[in-house]
Amino acid sequence: MDSKNVKIHVSHLKKNFGKLEVLRDISNDITEGEVVVVIGPSGSGKSTFLRCLNRLEDITSGEVVVDGVNIADKKADINKVRENVGMVFQHFNLFNNMNVLRNLTLAPVDLGKMSKADAQKQAMKLLERVGLADKAQAFPSQLSGGQKQRVAIARALAMNPDIMLFDEPTSALDPEMVGEVLEVMKELAREGMTMVVVTHEMGFAREVADRVIFMDGGYILEEGTPEEVFGNPQNPRTKDFLNKVL
Amino acid sequence: MLRIIDVYGELLLKAMGQTLLLALCGLFFACILGLIFGLMSVVKNRPCNIIARIFVDAIRGVPMIVLAYFIYFGVPYLLNTIMKIGGVTLTALQAGTACLALNCGAYMAEIIRAGIESVDKGQMEAARSLGMPYWRSMYRVVLPQAIRTMIPSIINQFIITLKDTSILSVIGFPELVNTAKNVLANTFMSFQTWAIVAVMYLVIIQTLSVLAKHLERRLKHGL
Amino acid sequence: MKKLIAAILACMLVLSMSAALAADKYVIAMDTVFKPFEYTDAEGNFVGIDVDIMKAIAEDQGFEAELKSLGWDAAIAACQAGQADGLIAGASITDERKASGWIFSDGYFTATQCMTVLAGSDIKGFADLSGKMVAVKTGTQGAAYAESLKEANGFDITYFEDSPTMYQAVIGGQCVACFEDTPIMAATIKENALPLEIVEGSENEGAPYGFAVFKAEKQELIDKFNAGLANIKANGKYDEILAKYLD
Numbered sequence: 001m002d003s004k005n006v007k008i009h010v011s012h013l014k015k016n017f018g019k020l021e022v023l024r025d026i027s028n029d030i031t032e033g034e035v036v037v038v039i040g041p042s043g044s045g046k047s048t049f050l051r052c053l054n055r056l057e058d059i060t061s062g063e064v065v066v067d068g069v070n071i072a073d074k075k076a077d078i079n080k081v082r083e084n085v086g087m088v089f090q091h092f093n094l095f096n097n098m099n100v101l102r103n104l105t106l107a108p109v110d111l112g113k114m115s116k117a118d119a120q121k122q123a124m125k126l127l128e129r130v131g132l133a134d135k136a137q138a139f140p141s142q143l144s145g146g147q148k149q150r151v152a153i154a155r156a157l158a159m160n161p162d163i164m165l166f167d168e169p170t171s172a173l174d175p176e177m178v179g180e181v182l183e184v185m186k187e188l189a190r191e192g193m194t195m196v197v198v199t200h201e202m203g204f205a206r207e208v209a210d211r212v213i214f215m216d217g218g219y220i221l222e223e224g225t226p227e228e229v230f231g232n233p234q235n236p237r238t239k240d241f242l243n244k245v246l
Numbered sequence: 247m248l249r250i251i252d253v254y255g256e257l258l259l260k261a262m263g264q265t266l267l268l269a270l271c272g273l274f275f276a277c278i279l280g281l282i283f284g285l286m287s288v289v290k291n292r293p294c295n296i297i298a299r300i301f302v303d304a305i306r307g308v309p310m311i312v313l314a315y316f317i318y319f320g321v322p323y324l325l326n327t328i329m330k331i332g333g334v335t336l337t338a339l340q341a342g343t344a345c346l347a348l349n350c351g352a353y354m355a356e357i358i359r360a361g362i363e364s365v366d367k368g369q370m371e372a373a374r375s376l377g378m379p380y381w382r383s384m385y386r387v388v389l390p391q392a393i394r395t396m397i398p399s400i401i402n403q404f405i406i407t408l409k410d411t412s413i414l415s416v417i418g419f420p421e422l423v424n425t426a427k428n429v430l431a432n433t434f435m436s437f438q439t440w441a442i443v444a445v446m447y448l449v450i451i452q453t454l455s456v457l458a459k460h461l462e463r464r465l466k467h468g469l
Numbered sequence: 470m471k472k473l474i475a476a477i478l479a480c481m482l483v484l485s486m487s488a489a490l491a492a493d494k495y496v497i498a499m500d501t502v503f504k505p506f507e508y509t510d511a512e513g514n515f516v517g518i519d520v521d522i523m524k525a526i527a528e529d530q531g532f533e534a535e536l537k538s539l540g541w542d543a544a545i546a547a548c549q550a551g552q553a554d555g556l557i558a559g560a561s562i563t564d565e566r567k568a569s570g571w572i573f574s575d576g577y578f579t580a581t582q583c584m585t586v587l588a589g590s591d592i593k594g595f596a597d598l599s600g601k602m603v604a605v606k607t608g609t610q611g612a613a614y615a616e617s618l619k620e621a622n623g624f625d626i627t628y629f630e631d632s633p634t635m636y637q638a639v640i641g642g643q644c645v646a647c648f649e650d651t652p653i654m655a656a657t658i659k660e661n662a663l664p665l666e667i668v669e670g671s672e673n674e675g676a677p678y679g680f681a682v683f684k685a686e687k688q689e690l691i692d693k694f695n696a697g698l699a700n701i702k703a704n705g706k707y708d709e710i711l712a713k714y715l716d
Contacts, residue, residue: 056371083377093372097390106386107376152372159376249568315634319641326642335642337602338627418604418627418638427542428628431608434566434681436546 005032006065007163007194008053013062013072015048022048024218026062032162035195037205037226040215041241046198049215050167053196054078054085066163083111086156090168092148094140100127100151101136104158113159126154130184146177153184164188166197202245206230214238247438254429261425262446268339268421269408272346276407279347280354285384287359298355305352310413313349317341318417338419345414350407357403361396362388394465401458405451422446494533495690497523498544498553502631505656505714506559506578506678507538519557521710522577523680526697529706541608541630548683555682555690559650561610562679572685574694576677578711580650582614584671585639588664592645595671598624604635604644610676611648632657640664652715 008030015023022045030036038046051057052064059072066081095103104123108114114122127133130150140148149169156164166185170178182204189195189208199205205212205226212229214222214237222235230246233239287298305313318341325334336344365388373383415424422443430439499507499519507517515538527534539547547553560566562573586592592601595618603619605612607628615626627644629635632653638644640663651672658665680694701707 054375056375079377079379081377082375085375087372087375089368089372091366091368093366093368095369095372095387097387097394107373107378110382110386111377155372156376318643319637322641322643338643416630416634418629418634420628424607424628424630427607427630428612430542430545431612432563432565433569434545434549434571434683435569436542436549440546 006030007032007034007067008196009063009065010053011063013049013052013064014060015045015052015057016060022218023052023060026218026220028213028220028223030194030196032194033192034210035189035193035197035208036211036213037209038196038198038213038215039200039202039205039241044216045218046215047167050165050196050198053163053165054082054087056087083113083159084161084163086159086161086164088149088152088156088164088166088169090171092140092145092152092172094143094148094152094155096140099137099139100132100143103140103151104155107155108158119158123154123158126157127151129187130154131180144177145173146180149173149177149181150184153181153188157188163194163196166195166199168198168200170199170201200245202230202242214241216241247435247441250429250433250435250438250442254433257425258422258429258442258446261420261422262450264419264425265408265411265421266450268342268346268411268414268419269404271339271343272350272411273404273407275343275347276350276354279351280358283351283355284358284362287355288362298359302352302355305348310345310349310410311416314341314345314414314417317345317348338414338417341417342411342414342419346407346410349410350403353403353406354400357396357399358392361392361399364395365391397458397462397465401454401462404458405454408451408454409447493531494535495527495554496535496537496547496552498537498539498547498556498558500541500544500558501538502633503541503559504632504653506653509538518578518710518714519559521713522698522701522707523557525701525706525710526694529697529700530693532693548681551684554687555680555694557680559609559678560681561613561676563613563676566681571681571683572688572691573679573681574691575698576679577698578678579675580610580652580678581672581675582609582611582648583651583654583673584646584648584668585654585658585665586646586668587639587642588666590645590666593668595622598622598646600624601645602627602643604629604638604647606630606632606635606649609648609650611650614673615648636663636665656715 006029010029011027013023013026014021026049038049040046048057052059053066055071055078062072063070064072067084069076069081071078071081095106098106101120101123104126105116105119108119109116124133124136127136130153132147132150132154135143135147135151143151169185170181173181178201182201185197185204186208209226211223212226213220214229214235216237222229222233222238229238230242233242283298283301286294318336318338322334322336325331369387369391370383373387374380378386411421412423415421415427418424426439426443430436433439502508503517505517506519507515510516515536520536523534523536537547537553541558544553544556544558548556562576567573584595591597599622602625603615604627605615607630612628619626627638629638632649635647635649636657639647651667654667657663680691682690
């Protein structure tokens with residue numbers, strides 16, 4: 001892995017919701033092919049941090065450079081950047097008014113990335129990959145939670161992004177469906193996708209992460225390999241948190 | 247009653263046509279106004295929100311009969327006499343259409359705003375996260391879903407507006423009520439005339455309701 | 470409880486007796502604004518030719534007339550429903566209305582109708598109305614007059630519900646002319662200094678206004694009205710009333 005090839009560069013990122021400071025001063029670099037797992041108690045700012053990486057949240061101050069574009073700059077072409085940054089949401093957010101196939105082809109076709117026929121061919125391949133080719137014509141309301149989330153991953157991949165953001169992708173799932181989603185994510189990681197994952201799945205973090213970031217109170221308090229963070233946490237807050245969740 | 251139908255049936259049918267014409271013209275422009283002001287109230291832009299708010303509150307705060315007099319008489323007076331732009335006259339159809347469009351448009355704006363806000367904001371975020379611009383996401387993802395929840399309210403508003411055309415009899419538009427008043431002035435047969443008119447309204451509105459139910463079934467997943 | 474019921478029964482008894490005592494009381498339905506036949510003056514009193522004639526006849530015939538200013542459409546409905554006994558609202562006596570079951574008194578006033586235009590208008594006669602819009606008030610003889618001229622002169626008619634709106638339509642330019650009873654028009658133009666003028670030679674022959682009842686059992690009220698009308702015409706009261714409003 002070439003550590004010099006930085007995909008996302010964050011420096012002194014601050015985010016306020018009105019008077020509430022959610023992110024106080026975040027700096028971090030994420031390199032190509034790296035799988036970064038962000039953990040921390042609820043309200044720690046980890047989801048907000050993730051959502052700043054494709055500017056779903058307006059950035060109060062600081063720099064977020066994605067693929068060489070500083071998206072904190074209001075003039076940046078955010079749509080162009082987002083085409084390369086896939087996102088998977090806690091609540092799936094599949095387009096309820098379209099069937100699965102249309103969910104996957106909408107953006108590539110609408111944004112002129114590919115022809116309808118090509119998009120459909122690619123969509124079927126992606127659906128096969130997540131094991132849902134037989135659901136192409138189904139509507140989201142007819143799918144289980146795990147199936148929805150796998151479709152959501154496939155939809156994000158349909159734009160051929162080089163970065164994938166996961167915002168608590170398994171938190172809204174029934175326990176028996178968590179595995180199927182994590183399996184798809186692990187495979188992605190193996191294929192070398194650059195991934196930032198906010199999750200409570202410590203097992204996944206331990207197994208897949210190249211780096212684990214622990215956040216609390218709007219700061220990154222600790223980071224390191226899974227072995228370092230889980231095996232020998234330095235910060236007392238990290239220890240406290242891990243004691244509670246493990 | 248039969249004598250009224252015999253002598254005035256054709257006149258009343260023509261008036262029913264005028265009622266429909268006025269309602270359709272009014273509703274057409276009401277949809278456009280409603281969409282514009284409805285979208286203006288959901289976009290992230292303070293001045294737009296405020297303009298939409300003022301429009302809706304101003305129109306909702308004025309009874310339609312007052313609006314009708316104001317548009318039919320007040321607007322030409324304002325332009326011709328006060329602003330000295332000569333020769334502006336409005337026909338009753340133009341004034342009536344404007345009146346219905348403004349009135350119904352304000353309520354439609356509220357229906358559309360509520361409809362859009364009822365769509366989970368994750369839908370917009372998902373579309374945006376794929377790189378789709380705001381208006382494209384609105385058009386492709388949010389609006390089609392909003393319309394489904396809006397349809398019952400929109401149909402309800404259509405029916406109200408259709409009935410509100412009767413208010414425009416005061417500016418002399420020859421719709422059903424205006425014509426009915428003529429018929430009853432000629433015949434002095436009040437109940438018979440109003441009974442016929444009531445049935446005619448009922449027929450129009452029932453037809454609309456049946457069409458609406460059909461449409462609602464067809465749009466199970468949104469547009 | 471028993472006392473309460475007794476009290477209620479007593480009240481009902483008194484009420485029904487008073488109703489019986491006032492057997493000679495009639496409810497008369499009228500229009501709201503039909504100047505100078507009925508209108509509300511600056512002091513808030515309901516006045517006009519119809520009002521004064523009705524009061525004078527009631528006095529002459531010894532019955533009590535309760536005047537109700539309901540509006541034109543509602544007045545017609547009230548008589549049909551039996552909510553009112555008679556109607557006096559500047560209603561012209563027509564065969565079509567009689568055919569619907571209405572009974573009219575003798576005419577108490579004969580008005581001619583005329584065409585009125587904006588002062589200084591190009592419209593000098595009916596022929597100038599071709600392709601134009603004309604304002605009338607629903608159910609008036611003016612409306613009937615305009616309808617009779619419509620075909621031959623090729624104009625369109627807009628029906629308004631009250632006279633002020635009709636005048637406004639001519640002043641505002643939405644319509645080029647209106648048709649109205651001549652005395653009313655003349656009085657209104659003068660009184661309000663409206664920028665309107667009556668087209669010379671546009672009058673018709675006129676038709677009489679009548680007091681009307683809907684049911685045959687109200688014939689006695691018609692008889693009383695006719696008798697009273699004859700009396701007030703004879704004793705000069707009638708001329709006095711007309712002079713009061715029509716000058």
